[in-house]
Every structure is written in structure tokens, then in C-alpha cells.
Amino acid sequence: MSEYNFNHIEKKWQRFWEENNTFKATADSKKPKYYAMDMFPYPSGAGLHVGHPLGYIASDIVSRYKRLQGYNVLHPMGFDSFGLPAEQYAIQTGQHPAITTEENIQRYVEQLKNLGFSFDWDLEVRTSDPGYYKWTQWIFMQLFNSYYNLASDKAAPIAELVQEFEQHGNAQVKAVCDEETPVFSAGEWKQMDEQQQSEMLLKYRLTYVADAVVNWCPALGTVLANDEVKDGLSERGGYPVERKLMRQWMMRITAYAERLLQGLEEIDWPEPIKEMQRNWIGKSVGAEMAFPVENTGEKIKVFTTRLDTVYGATFLVLAPEHELVEKITTNAQRQEVKDYVTVAKNRSERERMTDVKTVSGVFTGAYAINPYNQERIPVYIADYVLAGYGTGAVMAVPSGDQRDWNFATHFGLTIVPILDAQKSIDTQADATKEGHYINSGIINGLAYQEALPVLVKFLEEHGIGKAKVNYRMRDAVFSRQRYWGEPVPVYFKDGIPHLIKESELPLELPKIDAYLPTETGEPPLGRAVDWKYEDQYPYELSTMPGWAGSSWYWYRYMDPKNEEAFASKEAINYWRDVDLYIGGSEHATGHLLYSRFWNKFLYDMGLVVEEEPFKKLINQGMIQGRSNFVYRIKDSNTFVSHGLKDQHDTTALHVDVNIVDNDVLDLKAFQNWRPEYANANFILEDDKYICGIEIEKMSKSKYNVVSPDDIVERQGADTLRMYEMFLGPLEQFKPWNTHGMDGVLKFLKRFWKLFHDNKGDFAVSDAAPTAEELKSLHKTIKKVEEDIERFSFNTSVSTFMICVNELTQLKCNKRAILEPLTIVLSPYAPHIAEELWQMLGHSESVSFASYPQWKEEYLAENSFEYPVSVNGKMRTKISFAVDTPREEMEKAVVQDEQLLKFLEGKSPKKIIIVPNKIINVVV
């Protein structure tokens, strides 16, 4: 073989790896572990496009590198195979989603194998596999059987709680539970019947059924989680979403709010993602206090982060949905309030969000009493107060809050200044905390820091409130009215949910005749015939959301075939957590938060050993599509080239990027593309049809999808891998662009050529390498090591190119240089590396070679040239051995003849030596 025949080489080694199980990972190794994982894909019908492998290539490079470094590497791949598209397809065609899913996975696996990833395919998992979702259901059962104990600050078995109830009631219990949970004694507990006890326990369980206001999407026929709704539209499909009260399974993620927040401090994640999670959790520290309502005996609870402004509170505002609205409204105001509430309820989330400028609200007729100064203040309702946040009521301080100021100004309410340093509050509010309080009773003359404890003490002494931490995050809705998801392992007896027995897992999806809701509006599972627990009790008919299966899958990879546990103790103790997790940032508040929640729960249960699942996270940027356009002159079949389009009235149309080369349209191919274009005419510029371009998301409908298969066929997988890395920093978003791919292929050809003589025969020399050759090699090794350690893969590719350019110049074909270079290159271009490694006489895979370390002796023997500046001006250069001590260098510098010329007789004041960089002399 004389030419670099990548097609032949790549097929050969992919087969070799598969047949030899080269990348098998087992937990019993004596080596240190490294767990590199990608976010597993949803296997869509469109197959992979060139954007998908970007993150996989990066994690594969790290995996191969870590193997060379002597680590036992776990590098698996699997499929998040429950999901909407397969179900939508099933609705249209009647084909079972399992069949579609299976076909799509086959295609994905084939495409992934073509790219030469070092996955251990024996570990593949699929969330829709009953052997897998058995354990998703099992974890659900553990959550159902647990509550959150605030005393120990961790989850605990519900059985312990029941025991406590039997002995002492719930007075001593410190647990996360529903707001309205009443206090009861042991006696009262025992008096309750089974149904009442069950209802009570549901208030404590980490997963529970409750009537909740949910995001209902009529078009999709299901509820959606908050993170699946963007701007009032569904993330998938972009359908409108409405608020609806429904009985749903919920996950008590709020119990973990504080730990989810604190945990962010320990993990090496990109700051934007951490910030998004902090934002989502939305912690705010403040106080909760009750305002009594005049003549009613009712109290309005408010939450505030600015208790210090309480003397400036001149009115209260309730959310229109607040439960007290009905009770406190006076007869005189009743009609007006009713009208306002109706209007507010009928406004969609979306309208409410877009219309934030308009001030609206209604007086209830009621007055509350400010407990600090006994002032009588009016109570309003307004939709700028949200029912779902805090207590659904606020104390309004118009001098310190702009929205309150706007409201007060609009309705002519009193504005009381409370700080002496406050700017004029005639035109706007001033939210600063500077100065000393005025008009403020017990805190007059104090500053913010001194005032707060005084106010909190007052609250507590009078029993009207307390300091409180509030979180924006709500419990997660866990039900989906869908077929293609995990069945919830629950049946109902007299309306009370019961878990099925563990031995009965998995509860498999029943067969149904159509994948649509029933006539009575029940979820598709309601169509299953004879699907009853013990032939009499109805099962839960909703299924789990998409995030259920992906919230623990990294444990299943450790031990995917285990039928006794979700993973064995040994496997979990060995692999522990994911060292490197690569995936898109779109999962910031969904998958990544839910996974951390479930992991913390499993940790509390003693089932796993690390509290945080993903130690290091990298978000790879999306590769965008580069769409091409043709311009059709209106009402004609004539297409005008991009440069001339402004002379005509045209319509821009997407054209398949595969029939465009370098923005030049292949006219023949275009005429054959679609029947209606067969007789198309063209107006050309310079004899060419130039297409317009736009950067968009890669998608079928935009005809800008580039499949990796074609690239692999034409330029090879190694070229594609290196090129995707070369394109720029991993985290960055960048358009797909084939210009430059030739440069990478050229590099691989040159590397191949170094091992071959003029006739194209394999030829390496055993001669000893020269210093120059060694320097080139070691520079490369050092740089590539550093690059991989800091996930800067694009610069490595440049380093390889420089090295091969240098060696080509030196005509170096020496084994002592090329052999280590092959090893270093192998994570990036594994196929060509294996081929050359074999030619060099090795029988095992290059992955088993040990990584060549930067050699101490080499450093000591070789010198480094320091540029020397005098007062910032570059003057000369002096060479030193790499590890020369600083004092020696300083001595040598002042004696250097070249330098003395520039010092002009003056002696240096200061000599600054930056290691390996520069020497700076200050006169």
C-alpha cells in the first residue's frame, strides 16, 4: 500500500476494535479510574449530522489519552430512547414506538462506529428497555417511601416517620412537607382511617400526588415541566401552553433546594451553567410576617427581603388568585374585584409576561394593620403579584420599590420616605440601603445592619413572623399524559395510591390499539384492556417524564446487565462519579438539576457514594448549519445569482447545501433536485450561479444538514475528528464550514509520507535522532499533554501540524521520533495511528502503549532562548539551560557583553525573569 487509503484503514481498525473488545472497561481493575461520559442522545429519525459528534470526539480524545496515561477508562454510550417524536410518529402511522426507536438506534450505532469512538458497546443502555426502566421505577418507589428529615438534613424512610407519628404525633417532626399540614398527636394519628393516614403521608413523601397548577399543552395532550416551557410556548413544537389545575405526580425537589445550591460550590462546571441553576433555585433571604385584616380575624402573610422598609409599607397587594381575596373583599368592592379576577385569570401566561408595563389593580375595600406602627393600610389586588411566589402577597413600599412606586402613583397612595440618604422620591423609588432610618419607629436613626436584628426580634417576640429563606424553585411535575414513557409503578385502591411489589417490577407498557387519549380524556394507557393490578385495581395511567430515565443513567453504565440492583455496590464503589461530562448547555436547568437531585437522594439512602454526580462539566457549542439560498424572480422560473438579485423582485428559497460547492450552485444537480426546477433558467454572474448564505440551526427543513457519513467517505473519519476539533474552541458555537478540511487531510497525508520512501514503501530508520528532531518531538508531546489537560483541543491540531512540517523539512524518518509521535497522535486520529503502529511492528493496539512522558533529562540538556528587554525595549537574546537557577541567570545577564552595550554604563535596578518567557532589565 503506498497511498494513505483512509477508507481501507478505518474499516480495518473499526473491525479490529470490535472483534478484540479493545475498549472493554471492567470495575475490578487495579488501575485508577477515569469516567468520561457524553450526554446520551435521543435517537431521532434524521440520524446524526456533523454537529452531534463534536462533544463525542472531545470525550473520546480524553478517554484515549487517559488510557495511554494508565487509567482504567469508562467511556460508554447509550440512548435516551423514550420521547415525543417516536410517539407522534406512532400516532400518525400506528407503528409501535419501540420499532421506530429500534430502527433509529441501529442507524445511530452504525454512524457512531464509523467515526471510530472508543466506546465499550457492551455497556450500552436504553431508557426504554424494560430491563433499564425497571430501575427507574424502583428509584421512584424509593422516593415514594421517603421523606425529607430536616433534623438530619437528609432523606429518610417513611417508615421512621410513621413510627414517630404513632408515638408522638407530628409535633416534634422537622420535615419538608406541604404548607397546610396540620399538627396532630399520636392519638389523633391512630384515630385516622387508612385513607386519612395515606393523605397525610402524601404531604411528606418525596414523590406524591397533588392537585397542582400545571403547564398544560393541549396540542401535545400533556403537561410540561417549567423548563420545558419557553415564553409561554412548548419547547418542543412551540405550541401554546395554558395553566390548568390537575391531579399530578410531583417530585419534592424543593426539599433539596439548599443542598443543590451549596453543591454548586464543589463542582467544576462552567460559571454560566452554575449561575443558571442558582437563578432557577432563586434563593432569597428575608422575613415572613402577618398583617391582621381589620374586622375579619384574617391575617395576610407576606414575604419580604426588605423588612427594614416595613415602616414605609403604605398598602398591601394580593395576587388575584390569593385565597383571602374572597373573604376580605367588602360588599362595595365585590363586583369590581370579581371583574378584575376574571380578567386576570383569562389572560394567558404569555400575555401577562409581555404586558409588564401597564399598572393595573383593584382596591378590595379591606384595611390591614401594620403591626409595627398600627397604621391602617389599604389592601389591593394586582396581577404584578404572583400567586406562586412567596406567600402570594406583598407589603408595598413605594419609596423603596419601583413597582410599588408606580402602583402608588397610579392610585394616589401615600409614599413615605424612610431613609435620610434617600434621593428624591418624587419621580422614582430608591432601593438603596444607605443612610439612617426616619419615620421608622423602633429603628429611627439606625443603619441597615443595626436595624434588621431589632426588627426580627420584634417579629419573634410578638409572634407575628420570623426570618425566612424563600426559594423560587417549585416541586417538579412528574406526570405526562403520554404512552411512550415509563409506567408509574402505582395502582389505586379507593383512590389511594399504592406501590406495586418490588418483585413485580418492571411494570411493562401494555399494548394499546392507538396512541391517543381515550374518548373520556384519559391518557393513552387508559386504552389498555384488562390492564389492572391483581385484576381489579386501576393502575396509574400517566407515564414518567423524559427526564426520569436520564436522571440516573450514569450508574447503569457501570453495571448495565445487573438484575439484582441498578448497579452493584462494587461497581459503584469503584467508578463512583463521572469525572468528565460533556454535553449541551440546553440542559442547564432540566436534566442537570434533576440528575443532581436524584443523585443526592440516592446518596442519602446510602445507595451511591458521591453526593455530586458530575465532577467536571463542559458544554460543547453547537455546530450550526450554513444554509444556501437561491433567488427566484417572482412569478417566473428564473433564478438570479446572489450578486444580481437586487435588480429584481425575488423570493429567497433554501437550496440543498449538498448541490452547492463553495457557494457555487451545481446547475444540473439543481434541475434534477426537484421536478418543478427541471426547466429552471438562470441569470449568472461570471458564468456562475452564486448562492446566498445564512447561519442557522441545522435542520432537515432548511436543507443545510451535512451528514458525517459523506465526509467519512470522502476524507475519512480521522480527518473529520481532527477538523471538528480544529474548528475552534469546543465551547464555542460555530457554523459548519468545509473550507479547511483539506488542510487537515493534507496533514495526515504528510504524516503518512514520513513513514514511506519515494516508492511508497514503508521505511523507518533506526538511526539516533538529532537534538533538533528530539526538540520537535518533545515540544509536541508537552504541548499536546497540556492542551488535553485543559480541554483545548483545537491548539493540539496546530501543534501536530507544526511538528510534521518540521520533521518533513528535516526529512526525519527515524523510529525513535515517529513511534512516540504515533502514540501522541492516536487520541485524535486513532485509525491512522493504529495502522502505523502495526507497521512499526507492534501486535497490540496503540491504546495499550504507555504514554511517553516529557523527559527530565531532555529538559536539563536543552536550552531555552530568553528575549531580553531593557526598560521595555527588546534588545537581545540570551540562552540558558531549561532549569538554570534564577541567581545564576541574573549573574549571567549583567555580564552579557551584548547587553552591556544597551545599559550604557548604568547598573540595572531590577532584573525580572519570567520563567520560560522573558528577561526584563530595568535601569
Place this chain on the structure above:
RNA sequence: GCGGAUGUGGCGAAAUUGGUAGACGCACUAGACUUAGGAUCUAGCGCUGCGAGGCAUGGGGGUUCGAGUCCCUCCAUCCGCACCA
């Protein structure tokens, strides 16, 4: 509005703790070879100037012997959150 990021040639980009800005690749120009190919090799390629040199990292200011990098300020683009009390 709040929070986060980014801004360097014709293009993708590099510069790791402040230390010779533009490595490497693409495109482009000139040349060599030739079985004419979308192959290979050589040289050039930020702006300006004949030249030595001067000017350049979104704009302005500062710290420093020295700033793409640090500080202040303004501008632009992208992303996230958004009546959160």
C-alpha cells in the same frame, strides 16, 4: 431591567501566571514540477511606507519598564432570567 459571556487580519483562530500579537489552517498572489490534478513542493501574505520605521487586539481613559491579558468607563453582539416582593 438583572445576570453571564464574547469582541484580535479577507476568513476559522492562537497567544496557558501581564512578556517578541496574529502561531496553525483556509482563501489569495507568484514560482517550480508535471502523466494538467480539486495533486505535490517553494516563497509571500495585518495596515502604512521605496526604506529605516510608524500604526494596529470594539472606542476612550488608567496601572506598569512592558497590557489582547489587570482596573475604570462607554459601545456592539450573543445567551439565560424576568412584575421573584
